[in-house]
Amino acid sequence: MIKNDAIRGELQARLSIDEVRSLAGRVPTEVLLEALNDSDSRVARNAAWVLTHKPKGGICLIPQERLINLALATPDTSLRRLVLSLIERQGIAKEAIRIDFLDFCLRHMVMLEEPTGVQALCMKLAHTMCSFYPELAHEFSETLNLMHAEHYKPGVKYLINKLNKDPQHE
Secondary structure, three states: OOOOHHHHHHHHOOOOHHHHHHHHHHOOHHHHHHHOOOOOHHHHHHHHHHHOOOOHHHHOOOOHHHHHHHHHHOOOHHHHHHHHHHHHHHOOOHHHOOHHHHHHHHHHOOOOOOOHHHHHHHHHHHHHHHOOOHHHHHHHHHHHHHOOHHHOOHHHHHHHHHHHHOHHHO
16 A cells, blocks of 8 residues: 555545646656555556556656566456556566467457457557567567457457558568
């Protein structure tokens, strides 16, 4: 639970985009990271939303391991989408690839019951991780080919087509 009651109170409220931007500018990243594990799901989601509005330099300071663990564990799809967005903004280095996270992304990118944002972010992250290794890039390409785009929502269809045309993974 977040120790700063005033900030926690702000994060419990329904926030406008202007309030999110204001919080991103004045609340330290460490406080928002603490709030990601709050027992109140709204506080955790709002903290993640505020973090997505921090400058990229601030996002890169967040321990990626912590974000990945949260993405793997949370049952809250909104929080998962926001955390995956943070991971994607950070980028994934070849040395930092975790097999459990790659498996998670490969599994969730094809799940029709996942929201479009989660599917698309998982697809982008899986593509990045697989691109470091030719055998994984081939497996990723085969997975894309097996995904029947007509079953997916427009955002995912677009990304399937875009990645299929990407010469880097052919």
